[in-house]
Amino acid sequence: MNYNYHQDLNIVRMNTMPDRSYYIPCSPGDDTSSKEYNERVLLLNGSWQFAYFPSFSEASLESTPDNVLPVPSNWQMYGYDNHQYVNIDYPIPFNPPFVPKENPCGVYKRTFSVELTEKTRFYLNFEGVDSCHYVFLNGVFVGYSQVSHSTAEYDITSFLQDGENQIAVAVLKWCDGTYLEAQDKFRMSGIFRDVYVLRRPQQHVRHYVVQPSIQQESATVSFKFDDFGTALVKSVKVLDAEGRAVAQGETCDDTLSLTIENPVHWNAEQPYLYQMVLDTLQERIVDTIGIRTIATRGNVLLVNEQPIKLKGVNRHDSYPDTGYVASREQMVMDLQLMKQHNINAIRTSHYPNAPEFYHLCDEFGFYVIDEGDMESHGAWSSHGLRDNDWYALVHHDQQFQTAIVDRVQRLVTRDINRPCVVIWSLGNESGLGINTIAAVDAVRKLDSSRLLHYESKNFMPEDEGKFNFDIMDVESYMYPDLEYTEKLAQENKKPLILCEFAHAMGNGPGSLSEYYELFYRYDGFAGGFVWEWCDHAILQYDANGNAQYLYGGDFGEVLHDGNFCVDGLVYPDRTPHTGLLELKNCARPVHVTRDANTFWADNKLDFADLSDALSIVWTLEQNGTKIAEGSITDFSLAPHSKAQLPISLPYIDGSRIYLKFEYLQKAAHPLIPVGTSLGFDQFDLSTEDMNVSLPESHSAVTAEQTKTGWLVCGEAFSYHFKAKLGTFDSCVINGIECFARPAEFDIYRAPTDNDMGEAGIASYGQHSWNSLRLDAAHAYTYETSVEQSNTSVTITCPLSLVADRATPFCNIQAVYKVHGSGAIEASMHVSVRKDLDYLPRFGMRYFLTEDFQNCTYFGYGPQESYSDKHAGCYKSMFHAAVPELFENYIYPQENGSHYGTAECTLSNANTTLRAYSTKPFSFCASEYTREELAATKHHFELQRSGCTVWNIDYAMTGVGSGSCGPYTLEQYRLTEKEFVFDYTFFPQKKS
Incomplete structure (x- = not known):
């Protein structure tokens, strides 16, 4: 193939539709936002014909491939090409915008049928393709796009024929976007997220933005629409969780404001969602709305004017048997484990996760730092040994500006309506330069309702003194030691976040409790995100069917970073590491302390009263045998409050006597069964030391x-x-x-x-x-x-x-x-x-x-x-x-x-x-x-x-x-x- 858009830094896409917020439309009268069982969606997931070529120059659309590959998938998971795990270094020469001439290419083909009418437009959507793709319909070039983890949408109406159509997609392993996607993960290729065609009326809402604001007894929900500049009549109805209409309105303009009286606010502990039904004459869009605000007061992070703590983890879309492919069931499994281990926040390291993931976070209650598909720390070693003078090379080089700005625009526009997203992140470990400033400006223009995050402060020597670090809304650091962390907490003028800390690789992490103690000691310490959620590994089985996990270097790679990808709180199959159990109790919802014979409960929740959220059971043991027990089921304690526990213990005398308070889920939650243990505190009440004496014996020796x-x-x-x-x-x-x-x-x-x-x-x-x-x-x-x-x-x-x-x-x-x-x-x-x-x-x-x-x-x-x-x-x-x-x-x-x-x-x-x-x-x-x-x-x-x-x-x-x-x-x-x-x-x- 003779196309070369993938080596042109000024071209990040060709013939794609303008970015829009993520939604799935349906027919009037329907009530779904799902792709399945939706007559407006032609889902192209499934078996595609597939041909693998060692280089793009050898790839051809002419032949009919003999092999079949499932979509979505990564082709390395099916024996094409090789897996490679690299953390920092680029897997290709640092020679932008060029990539190796032997650039593996997968050509995907399939047919689908449509019925053409004058009143219908057809839009082809790819939600994730690594690293870039060229699209052809019926042998005609349709368009090109890169940015692996963002949606590319094409208007294919003029390319279709009535009845059967053939689509072909050429996917390249590398493109100039590879220089911006040096994330710490297995490097895999292919169409790894959903592919589908939307049937839409000629006139429709292309993009909408929902912005809630909270007054004392009400909330205003402002809508901004883009319907191609037409005077399209748009009717909006807002329903509460019981399906009752609480606000509605109609407009031909591009804005609409509705008022909700006595609204229920959204937060991670009480994730209340309203339903939005947006009707036009020939289409309906169903979405959810969360009424919440995100702000700072001094150096304190606030949600709905309440200080919060982010008890977070970094998460990749990564599974041992499906690679980058994340099904709803897999994502729910992750979120359920997180909820049951007191995790309330997720940083999407280091790219936008699958679109459905954010809807799940809205539904189940998680704060999200949503991160752009941007990491270029491979420049660090581009001139030999890792040298900080070169760390920010890509963000310093203005020829990358178009691509870098495009990535944050796609991020914000796609996820702008998700209440779970409280902070935007420009990307990860890429340094600071002129392109960073351009990216900040782009995000600010698109959304001013959320905070902005970026950790990296490394810059090129010639940029000394050019940048004001106040351009971000939070102070963010990686892996500071405990002493430096406390210094930061004492001195920070903005909310302090450890976007990565407590590296959970192997047997660890240690000293989690000391970091959590600092979180709670300082109001301006907003929390942190453990690196990372899951071990990355590739699953194989031995001859006896036993699971084996492989990491970097196990696939014949010359350049790799070994088992550094095996660094999670859970094993690849999501079995918890002991480090996750450590995190769970550090982030427990209640802390009980002892003052002589008095016990004090400190509610560490940010919004829920203890009587609504938890039951407390206590157990008294001597030498491991239970001698007394009790429960405290209706103990009212406001969030961030402390009070004496009403507990009466029996007379205690002896050694190895321990009192344990355990905190059990009381409120119904779809991910946490009632009675689930969410943590504990234990106290030694022994009145004497254990006297371990030798057994008496007068036998001769x-x-x-x-x-x-x-x-x-x-x-x-x-x-x-x-x-x-x-x-x-x-x-x-x-x-x-x-x-x-x-x-x-x-x-x-x-x-x-x-x-x-x-x-x-x-x-x-x-x-x-x-x-x-x-x-x-x-x-x-x-x-x-x-x-x-x-x-x-x-x-x-x-x-x-x-x-x-x-x-x-x-x-x-x-x-x-x-x-x-x-x-x-x-x-x-x-x-x-x-x-x-x-x-x-x-x-x-x-x-x-x-x-x-x-x-x-x-x-x-x-x-x-x-x-x-x-x-x-x-x-x-x-x-x-x-x-x-x-x-x-x-x-x-x-x-x-x-x-x-x-x-x-x-x-x-x-x-x-x-x-x-x-x-x-x-x-x-x-x-x-x-x-x-x-x-x-x-x-x-x-x-x-x-x-x-x-x-x-x-x-x-x-x-x-x-x-x-x-x-x-x-x-x-x-x-x-x-x-x-x-x-x-x-x-x-x-x-």
Whole structure:
């Protein structure tokens, strides 16, 4: 093909209709806004003939393709071309406006039939095509458009013939728009959203804008119409949720104002919608209206004059089996999970989502930052290493201005009537330049009722001093550390938003609770959006039908960013990560605090009274057993208010007594079943510490020296202490060996995604874990001494943890006292090398026989927990099989630890092994070694160790969000240079 619009920065479309608001018309008397079962819509979704060509120059419309491809879809999901995941860098040479000559092209063909009449016009709509498309009808060129995630509409009336017609669409993998679509995602191609033809009367409403404003007891709804300048009679009726007409009017002009008395306002907690019925003589448009305002007062973000908090996530249209294709069912699944986890806001990263998505957000109640299809941070590395001097190159280069302005105009015009959209965003990570200013001006002209967002403040050196950062309505930042975040919150003059924070890659994010505490502490802190909602991965199945998820580099790509796309709060199939459970409780609707014997409830909702929204149930447990319970069902508490909870507790005395308040959904909601738990608070009401004493035993214990250490024997046990290791290498209970391998000291963990930088895997550091050789640490023991009495044996073993070429990491005075009962009291006096900033962990690793499958523990659960990731956990006595403690991250890594543990047991059919301490510790029980986790790149490649690996840790460093955000906070790192780790290890035969 000889067309070249896709390499001309001055041409972003050819022969398309002017942009309009999104709606689907219907016939007079009908009452639908759906494409299905609508006689005005000819839906062209389905099977298309498809031909794939390695380059556009080779593509042909002449032949009839033999292959069939579903529309909508991405052709890479069906074996054409290859998947490629790239985060920042351009997948093509930075040579605008040109793209590679070998530019893959898919040619789609199908037929459809229409009946032509003089009174009907036909409009062909493409809601999403990546990256651009040329359209032909009956062999004649119709038009061209780019901007992958925006609608292109063509008037095809003059191209049609009565009866059967053939449409052909040539879709290119790359165009000059590729330089503006460098989003962090799998790069896929094809027609991935709906395609349809609208049958419309000659005279019709092309575009309309609905603008509500609120007075004290009423609301004015202003309509602005574009009907091609005709004097078309337009009748508008507004119906309430019960279908009653509350306002109506008629006009031949381009404006109309209607008044609604005592309106019900829309907000994310109470998403009340009115219905608009717009009638002309030959057509009807049905839409919804939300009465709400968005504004700022000083630095506070307001909806309907009420301060709000955005408890948000970033979301892509991304699914493991359908790629960019998002069905209604898939979108509802996402929104239901979000609602049930207290998420009230979504940033559409980094492009307009499917049009229906916004209607769902209107209906179910979400605030949306609607973002333009714009990201050009590939320029950052266009001159070699990533250099901030080039970051804003595209926004600085005026030849891109037409395309950049076009993108924000399409964004705003399409979604202007959606009440869920409270903030427009120009795009993401593209820098600041002359084109940014032009885009701001374009948005302001189209809509002044919403706020404007843009995060990037990088600019070219020659643009120093040219820009006023006050052009945006909010202050937005990405991944600031906690200290800087608080500084921003204290100093900001506009609402502060973290458009990306708490990078949720792998085992994380840590310190979510600290960020949420800042959200609530500062009125001007409007909230933030966790990066990101879902793991991006491609689903395949092995020969046994087991799901396998693939990421960057698994498709033969040379340029890729590995598993950096696997960074969500949910797995690709939408199973929640433990990080989502953490977020859920940080964003819980109520906070209860304790003041002596008084409990105070703080309503964190922005609009709903507590008595309407939630029931509170409380449970009192001792050692994990319920001893009392109650409920508070009609507790009235206005939003943003605090009051004493009416609760009367029974007399409390003893240890491990915990009071838990749980918040249950009370109001009916289509996405949240009544009774759904939306969060909790827990309090330790113990009046004394748990007195864990050794079982009394007067049985004799003997110690016999062996070639490699000491054999310690009692009535029903024998342990062998291996002097070379400084630990026990055998544990026999009633004649049955419990150890599969010798126990070990452990100061390392399989790096999490957030550890990759500091571990020295993502980038080499002078003091990375691997360069320090922490992963190779092993014991070097000095002279062991043994003391024996009638009922105990004490083994003292000084040792160091060492590795080749490294000076000792720490010196340990290890003391083991073996009692006649079989209990081993272990005491480790530890001195850590002064120049080590911190240790990933310190503890013991036991390798039990694989039949030790049953675990019981008192600590934070039921999901994994860490020092900086346990806000979504509570303390109780938990029971689980060892495989259930494993968190199966797509990229294997440290997982399954439990923080704040007081005691833990593992058992098989014959024996129970118990560990406990007076000071809370962490533990992990797994079928996999940390070596296996560290060496394996995919979850489906993991090999079980053949034993049960049991870590008993003095402490484990927290997880942070260092894969993109801040590393673990200092207070959650194991930085102590001197400490004592005391615990008791007690094997028992089951009775």
